[in-house]
Amino acid sequence: MNKIGFNVLAWSAGVSDELFPIIERLKTIGYDGIEYFVGSPNEAAYKQLGNHTKELNLEVTTVTVVSPDANPISDSASIRAKGLDRIKWSIDRSFDLNSHILCGPFHSAHAHFAAHPALDEEYKWSAEILYQAGEYAKQADVVLGLEALNRFECYLCNTMEQLAKLVKMTNHSNVRAMFDTHHANIEEKKYATAINTIAPFLSHVHISENDRGTPGDGHIPFDDAFSALAAINYKGWLTIEAFSRNDPDFANAINVWREYNDPWDIAENGLKFIQRMCEKHSL
Numbered sequence: 001m002n003k004i005g006f007n008v009l010a011w012s013a014g015v016s017d018e019l020f021p022i023i024e025r026l027k028t029i030g031y032d033g034i035e036y037f038v039g040s041p042n043e044a045a046y047k048q049l050g051n052h053t054k055e056l057n058l059e060v061t062t063v064t065v066v067s068p069d070a071n072p073i074s075d076s077a078s079i080r081a082k083g084l085d086r087i088k089w090s091i092d093r094s095f096d097l098n099s100h101i102l103c104g105p106f107h108s109a110h111a112h113f114a115a116h117p118a119l120d121e122e123y124k125w126s127a128e129i130l131y132q133a134g135e136y137a138k139q140a141d142v143v144l145g146l147e148a149l150n151r152f153e154c155y156l157c158n159t160m161e162q163l164a165k166l167v168k169m170t171n172h173s174n175v176r177a178m179f180d181t182h183h184a185n186i187e188e189k190k191y192a193t194a195i196n197t198i199a200p201f202l203s204h205v206h207i208s209e210n211d212r213g214t215p216g217d218g219h220i221p222f223d224d225a226f227s228a229l230a231a232i233n234y235k236g237w238l239t240i241e242a243f244s245r246n247d248p249d250f251a252n253a254i255n256v257w258r259e260y261n262d263p264w265d266i267a268e269n270g271l272k273f274i275q276r277m278c279e280k281h282s283l
Contacts, residue, residue, distance in 0.1 A: 002283060004274050005061055005239035007035035007206075010263040013250035015040040015049055023053055025264075030271055033059035035239050036097055037250075038090045046096035053098070060099040061204065061237055064090040064106055071109035072129040073122040073156060080129055083109075087133040087144075095140040101237070102137070103145035103178045103204045107166055108156040110149075118156045126156065127169040134172030145178035145204040150186040158187045160198040167201045177201040180241070181220050182208035191221055195228040202234060206241040207274060213260030215240060216273035226281040234283070238274055242266045 006026050008019055015036060023034050034053055038046075053060055064087075066072065072083035087106055094102045107126045130144065137144050146167060148157040157163045163177050177198050181191075188194040195202070209218040216222065244263050245251040260266075277283070 001275075001278050002235060002238050003032040003059065004271060005033035005035050005059075005237050006031050006267055006270075007037075007063065007239055007241040009037050009250065010242045010244050010246065010266060012247045013037045013039055014247070015042060015045045017045075017048065017052070019049060020052055023058065024056065026267060027056045027058055029267055031058070031267075033061060033237065033239070035061045035063060035241070036099075038062050038064040038093045038102070043093065043096070046093045050097035050099075060097045061101040061103065061239060062090070062094040062097055062099040063104045063241075064102060065104055065110040066106045066108075068109045068112040071112060072106070072126045073108045074125075080125055084129045084132055087129070088136050091133070091137050091140050091142050094142050100141055101143050101145055101204050103147055105147045105149045105154055105157070107146050108154060111153050113155055118162070122156060123166055123169055126166060127171075130166075130170045130175050131172050134170065134175040137174045142174070143203050144175045146175065147178050147180060147206075148183060148187070149180075150183045158183075160184075160188065160194040164198055164201060176203040178204035178206065180206040180208055181222070181225050182206070182210065182212060182241070184225075185210050185220050191224040192228040192231070195225070195232060199232040199234075202232070202236065204236055205229065205234070205238050207238050207270070208241045209260075211260045212241075212243045212256070214242070214266045214273075215270045217261065217269075222277055223281075226277045226283055230281045230283040238278070240266065240270045240274070242270070
């Protein structure tokens with residue numbers, strides 16, 4: 001069976017020992033791994049958290065974003081260089097956490113828009129930065145799993161077709177792709193088509209409900225997603241990414257204005273749901 005993880009963004013975007021009791025309970029529930037957001041400037045805390053997670057025999061994946069002042073598709077070379085530096089810093093912190101997968105939409109600045117659709121030159125700039133990031137990630141044994149976001153959070157990569165284009169342009173073995181059921185629900189016509197499109201590069205999957213609450217409680221066509229993943233013989237992580245207002249600053253930054261489900265309801269029932277779906281579709 002594929003490994004199942006849980007992203008602690010449901011509680012906090014921070015990195016500190018305050019997460020210890022949360023990851024300990026996630027271990028007890030039955031998760032194989034924990035996903036952490038790389039953003040906190042407290043570098044020492046990453047190693048501490050990584051060591052504690054390893055002591056619990058839990059694996060780690062990581063996720064990050066880049067800001068407009070470090071945008072890999074900026075028309076300013078100096079800003080693009082800052083983007084590369086930021087991605088390298090996130091790779092270092094992922095290494096500290098013992099993560100071998102760093103995922104997220106760091107191909108471009110999160111929630112930052114230009115007054116035009118994505119340009120060929122912007123794909124070229126992103127690919128150049130990502131290739132250099134891939135070279136750096138290779139030294140740390142970290143795979144970069146690029147994420148396509150919905151049109152309200154990104155304009156460079158909304159679909160698996162656009163994401164596959166960028167990964168091909170980057171042409172680096174450590175620069176691959178991920179699939180998120182929430183974003184695909186908004187942007188893709190059919191899950192099977194989208195997953196088949198990204199299959200040659202797929203390294204990570206986020207299991208996310210349409211409202212970011214408990215997987216299986218909403219209208220995401222999970223049967224379509226799991227059957228398509230089984231058809232391509234996907235063997236990577238199935239990680240729940242759900243949100244709440246437990247961390248108000250983070251919630252405000254991503255426009256989460258209400259509670260969808262209690263995080264522990266999401267964790268407990270979400271795991272059972274994924275296990276049922278994996279069994280049903282022989283994944």
